[in-house]
Amino acid sequence: MASIKYDHAERLYPGSDRPAVNDFNLEINDGEFLVLVGPSGCGKSTSLRMLAGLEEVTSGKIFIGDRDVTHLPPKERDIAMVFQNYALYPHMSVAENMAFSLKMAKVPKEERMQRVKEAAKLLDLEQYLERKPKALSGGQRQRVAMGRAIVRQPQVFCMDEPLSNLDAKLRVSTRTQIAALQQRLGITTVYVTHDQVEAMTMGDRVAVLKDGVLQQADTPLNLYDKPANLFVAGFIGSPAMNLLRAHNVDGHAKLGDVEVPIDRTAAAAGHGDITVGVRPENWRIVGEGEGIPVKVTVVEELGADAYVYGTSGAEGTPDNVIIRIDARKNHQKGETLFVTTDPEHVHVFDTESGERLSA
Secondary structure: OOOEEEEEEEEOOOOOOOOOEEEEEEEEOOOOEEEEEOOOOOOHHHHHHHHHOOOOOOEEEEEEOOEEOOOOOHHHOOEEEEOOOOOOOOOOOHHHHHHHHHHHOOOOHHHHHHHHHHHHHHOOOHHHOOOOHHHOOHHHHHHHHHHHHHOOOOOEEEEEOOOOOOOHHHHHHHHHHHHHHHHHHOOEEEEEEOOHHHHHHHOOEEEEEEOOEEEEEEOHHHHHHOOOEHHHHHHOOOOOOEEEEEEEEOOEEEEOOEEEEOOHHHHOOOOEEEEEEEOHHHOEEEOOOOOEEEEEEEEEEOOOEEEEEEEOOOOOOOOOEEEEEEHHHOOOOOOEEEEEOOHHHEEEEEOOOOEEOOO
8 A cells, every 4th residue: 555645746738838737736645535526627637647657747746655656657656547438358258357457467367366256256246257348237347447456456546537437326326335445445546536526425535626726635524614715615515605796894794785794714804805605505594684685496306405596686696596495395486585694604705816714
């Protein structure tokens, strides 16, 4: 097993005026499951491929354990990669696919088959070892790709959006299996996804990237409760955080004629333009005229909960204000609700810099 360190790592593609990954600094602990997440083109896959040796590091360094692997070829880095498209050999059986890298490394046949059987047992693939990939479902093929990585017994797993080809139900069950398997094996894992729900449910820590720059790396709960800036606040959470433009006036966020309380730390930051963030579950419905008016346009019923989407005439409010409610409250389209929140649930950001102001 091994830790990983990105030390001012950068990747600048020829002909580009901006690095795909810019001054990337991150330490990943031995045995940790770290998820790189962000929108398309943010540099997360490039960061992973730099670690795997599939992309050149233009400047800076990458360490696996105490070894500087910046300029080592992939085969010398002791990593195993799991790709989005499985990359299985169609003419080989499951067992042959899983054992292929060991065969290339000239591992004795008896040891190869022993490792394959152990991995197949872990992944519940024992009854499929003689089948060809075309006879397997998408989820089973992905497990074979995982098995091929496991048998190598690497120091690091690199996983590049391995679930994106699966249907929604299978993705949920497979992500649970991968997280449980990683914990069992204790192998340091770097996992790339664009799906922030996947990131939040799988990672010990999550690193959020935007335009090649690391925005925040923290536990899923800390990312949700204390986003470092406006980008992280808007990206993490489903549905997204409500972001409202306001003015900091005497310890309150003023939106037109409506005031929302903010915490002392944010209030002490001084007067000026601020952006207030409120999670959908943190709104409270109050009496008429007591808070922000929201005219209901859509109600999404999800069983125990419902999400109300509405518009508000209050200055600074976005096109859609999202409120989570008890589904049995039975609010209707066209109805006007009045909502407010409490200071401990309000996230305050500097509108210009995007940086967090609240405690």
